Amino acid sequence: MIVKNEEENLPRCLSSIKDYIDEIIIVDTGSEDNTIQIALSFGARVIEEAWQNNFSHARNVGLCQAKGEWILFLDADEEVMPDNLWQLRDLPSQNADGFFIQILNRDDKGNTIKQSALRLFRNNPLHRFRGSIHEQIIDSILEHNPEAQFQHLDLIVKHTGYQGKSITQKDKIQRNLSILNYEFEQGNQSPFLLFNLATEYLRSGDFPKALHFYDLAEPQLEPWVSYSHLLGKKKIQCLILLEDYQSALEVTNEYLHLYPDYTDLLFLKASIYYHKKDFINSLQTFRECLKLGEAPGSYVSEEGVGSFKAERSINRILELLKQSDIPEKRADxxxxxxxxxxxxxxxxxxxxxxxxxxxxxxxxxxxxxxxxxxxxxxxxxxxxxxxxxxxxxxxxxxxxxxxxxxxxxxxxxxxxxxxxxxxxxxxxxxxxxxxxxxxxxxxxxxxxxxxxxxxxxxxxxxxxxxxxxxxxxxxxxxxxxxxxxxxxxxxxxxxxxxxxxxxLTRPILKKKNIRNTQILQQEVVKNNDPYTLYAMGTEFFQQAQYKDASSYYCEALRQHCDDGMLSDLYFKTAICYLEQEQYYQGVEMVKRGLQLFPDFASLWYLYGMLEYQQNNLEKACKIWQTTLATGDPPWHKYTFPKGIGTFRTAAVLAVCLEKMGQNKEAELLLEQFLEKRQGLLSIAPPYYRLLEKKYDSNKAVEILIEKIKPLDFSCCFILADVFNQLGRPVIRQGFIKYSLELLIQQPLETDFMKLAGMQLGIILKNCAEVIKKFPASISTDYKIKKISSLFNLGVDLSQ
CATH class of the missing domain: 3.90.550.10 (Spore Coat Polysaccharide Biosynthesis Protein SpsA; Chain A)
Structure with a gap:
């Protein structure tokens, strides 16, 4: 702990935890009351250290003296709740590098803010706090151990520091602003510092300055950053206090798109409607808060926004509606x-x-x-x-x-x-x-x-x-x-x-195809109408049985089916001809379709593909340029793959241009979509192949990274898959490693499963390659040993 003049709070804090810890280290930064004597009475080791306007420095002075395997850090105005304290005795058996603990911050108005904070971690001389204020240690831990594992401990710490005399609070705010502004003037403009500077100005009541610094911090933050959601909430609160309700509503909708389960944002949205006297929307939104419930523990959240506070607001609005005779219209x-x-x-x-x-x-x-x-x-x-x-x-x-x-x-x-x-x-x-x-x-x-x-x-x-x-x-x-x-x-x-x-589930999809085919075979006998024929053809189409599919499609076309499925029927029939290398029939089918549906980009795309397969490269290029000019079709008119009129066409057009020797044109075309990060799985492979013709692999990867700027897991994972398909195992593993580092910072189970699935696929492929190379004379024990050695993060066969 670090303390200064905490004689009122320190006994309560130490009493709550003393029976479950092995040593107490207190860094006193200049107490003039009985703080040191109280600390000594609890058996604490007290280190007197002059205050240097840096909380991390004071924290780290204490860490240097700690002898325990685990570190728990508290502030004097905090108290550990007695429930589940026994878990601290079980730490040696835990396979974790640190634990998040729930902090309950209570203020004078009776509000409770819940947040999870990393307060318990393994003692390591490399792990040190950073930041002159609102100090953090997690970055230091991850820097020295990127594979560090963090868990949540069911322990609650009650923080009463937001309660008490307003003068004391003002002093703390001014102290914090002084420290933060000094760092800002020294050139530190990190998003974390800007966020904390904005928050202190918000607490001080200087809302324009708070908004200014939130706006500076916001563009630098990715959604997965731990405090990004909180920045959104505080920025919205700032706009509400400035009475800019329309901007507040727009910002709220943006952040709800990123954090749909963050009830606090929905509660703020309901409050904005209330301020705008839009009581009907306010009422409905408060009801949505109740349905959503309290926010997950990963968010900094106000207690009651998904329960009693929402209920209280609903009752207040219902009373207003009753008094003003405004009818509540709501369809169920x-x-x-x-x-x-x-x-x-x-x-x-x-x-x-x-x-x-x-x-x-x-x-x-x-x-x-x-x-x-x-x-x-x-x-x-x-x-x-x-x-x-x-x-x-x-x-x-x-x-x-x-x-x-x-x-x-x-x-x-x-x-x-x-x-x-x-x-x-x-x-x-x-x-x-x-x-x-x-x-x-x-x-x-x-x-x-x-x-x-x-x-x-x-x-x-x-x-x-x-x-x-x-x-x-x-x-x-x-x-x-x-x-x-x-x-x-x-x-x-x-x-x-x-x-x-x-x-996405192929085995289940195959079972559904079999079931659907059996049903449709009976329907075709009973009712040989165009829609049933189209449906039957589609089942064969999904199973890549293109000859059977085209026969049903052609019969449906002969019967003149309705417009609802006609565009898709022309498209799928032409694909069947393409897959069967019946290019002339495919071109004729596409032309017929385009006469009826000239804005259906999928038909233009397919038209170009049919000409390309016949080596009519110039014609294919012109058709694909028309496809790009057409763009993705209107979704309510056509069924189509995302990007058929944009990045998917750009990818095949670039390959065609490359084949014609127009590499520069192909490169410029692909760069338009790379910078937008659209359809990377389609665009990145041909672009990288073009770069490899001009540069070595390191330079090519460097240029690709510069164009895409892969700062999130999704983008890095796509690039890992791209290089896996291109057969570049070393580059692939680099992106897999980076993807894992990003996941450690923002863990998401589904993304871990994706990454694990890719690695397993690589391993199995390598094992299969090894098995193929075994002579019949090789012993089974040797085979098992050799294959087992491959189970090392998808190591490629050459290694």
Whole structure:
């Protein structure tokens, strides 16, 4: 501990912890009261050190004297709560380098701010605090041990330093500002210093200066930085205090996009609406706070924003609405799912929609796992339905169970985006005569590049009317039912996303293909209509059986199917011809399609590919230039892969230009997309190959890094995959190592799994290569030993 004139607080602090520690080291920076005598009475070793306007210096003086294996640091105005103190005796058995502990900061107004802080860490002479104020040690630990492991300890420290005399608080603020401004004037303009300087000005009441320094710090911060979320919250508070409510609302929406589960931001958003006297939106947003609940422990959060404070605000607004006779208009919403054996997906799906749905209907068609149990635990009403081989029948049964005015349809392997819940509420509350909405279905097909997805428009949000019914045994559809009853203008597109993850699981996808094919074979016999033929062809298309797929597609075209699927039908039929090397037929199919859909970039892209395969390079280049000029298609009109009119076309056009000897043109084209970091998995490989023709590999990688600036895990992981595909193991491992370093700073389980999956794939490939090279005479023991040696972070075969 470091202390100065803490005779009021020190006894309470030391009494709370004395029975669970082996030594107490106190650095006194100039006490003039009884602080030192009190410390000595608790058996503390007191070091008197002159104050040097640097908290880290004082902390490190104490660290140099510590003999224990573990260090716990506290301030005198803190008290360790008695619950779970026994865990401190269990530290030698813990496989961790440090522990985050929950700090409860209480002020005179009764507010409690919760935050996690690294307060317990292994004693190592290399680990030292940094920062003259608001000192930190985690960077020092990670610098000397990038693989350091941190865990959370279920220990609570109550901090009362924000309570007490306002004069004392003002003195502390002025002291802190003096230290921080001195560092700023000496040239330290790190985001952490700027953030702390802004926060002190906010506490002092100088809101314009606070906002100025938050604005300076913000561009330097990545979202994963530990205090980035807090900067957003404090900047919003600053704007509210300046009564700039519109800017506050815009900033809040930006940060909610980054941190959708940070309830404090949602609470602030509700407060902004309240200040603007928009009581209806304020009320709805406070209710969303209740549904979201208290913020996760990883955030610095105010206690009650997801519970009693939100409830109190709701009651206050309801009373205001009652007094002013303002009607509260709010449409209700039912989430409807049909499921079977979806225990791996069901919780993720329901949680993504629980904050916006008033009820959840799950129709189980015969699960043999824990799907139904998990759904009930999450508040769903679960109904059993005997599977009839017809998806529309199951969907319509779910609609019959729904009680709300509006219905939202999801599959178990789909999710909503939390930040769009408010948008869903807004559109159904203000729908007018609109009967349904086309949502933006994002079908992910790759796990590396977040741009690897296909966009589709689906009617999944609509009014719950008995005449609106699904049709189709498979790929069931309700839009035609709504249009037939209310007209084509009754369904409108809206920028609300459904993320579909089902195409990422290949074994499950194959099972679904087999099931769907069996259903459709029966449907084709009963009803040989264009839509059924198209659906049947698509099942064969997904299984790469292009000859069978094209026969069904051509029959559907012959019958003149409706416009809803016609563009995709031309596109997929032409792909079938391309895959079968029937280029002439493919070109003719594309030309027919472009006559009807000249703005469908996918057809232009495919047209260029067909000409390229016939070595008509100049013609292919001109067509792809037209594709780029067309851009990505309107999502509510066409189904298409993201980037088909931008980066995907740029990648193939660059390869074509390179083949024609126009390397400089190819390089300039790719650089336009690299600087935007669009479609890196498509753009980076041809760009690197061009660089390798001009420079050695080190220089080529250096230029690539300069263009992309890979500062986040996603970007580094993509580059690792790029160099894995290019067969550059040394460069690949460099990016894998950097990806791991970034993960250690901001751990995320799904990203660890991605990285581990890549490494395992590399290892298995190397093992397979070794096995191929074994002569028959080699002993089994030697084979096992050789293969085992490869299990070392994906070491390549040459090593």
């Amino acid at each position: 919403l039912s989430l409807c799912l049909i499921v079977k054996n979806e225990q791996k997906n069901i919780a993720r799906c329901i949680k993504s929609a629980k904050g916006v749905a008033d009820e959840i209907i799950v129709v189980d068609t015969g699960s043999q796992d824990h799907t139904a149990t998990l759904a009930r635990k999450l508040g769903a009403r679960v109904y059993n339905f005997d599977w009839s081989g017809n998806f529309a029948e199951a969907r319509n049964f779910s609609l019959a169970m729904a009680r709300s005015e509006w219905v939202l349809i999801l599959d178990a392997d789909e999710t909503l985006r939390l930040e769009e819940h408010k948008q869903i509420r807004d559109i159904i509350n203000k729908a007018g005569d609109t009967q349904g909405f086309y949502l933006k279905l994002i079908n992910y097909f790759g796990t590396v590049d977040p741009d690897d997805y296909v966009v589709d428009a689906v009617c999944r949000l609509f009014r719950n009317q008995p005449e609106y019914q699904f049709a189709g045994a498979i790929h069931e559809n309700i839009s035609q039912s709504i249009i037939g009853a209310a007209g084509s203008a009754s369904i409108v597109p809206t920028e609300i996303h459904i993320d579909h993850w089902g195409y």
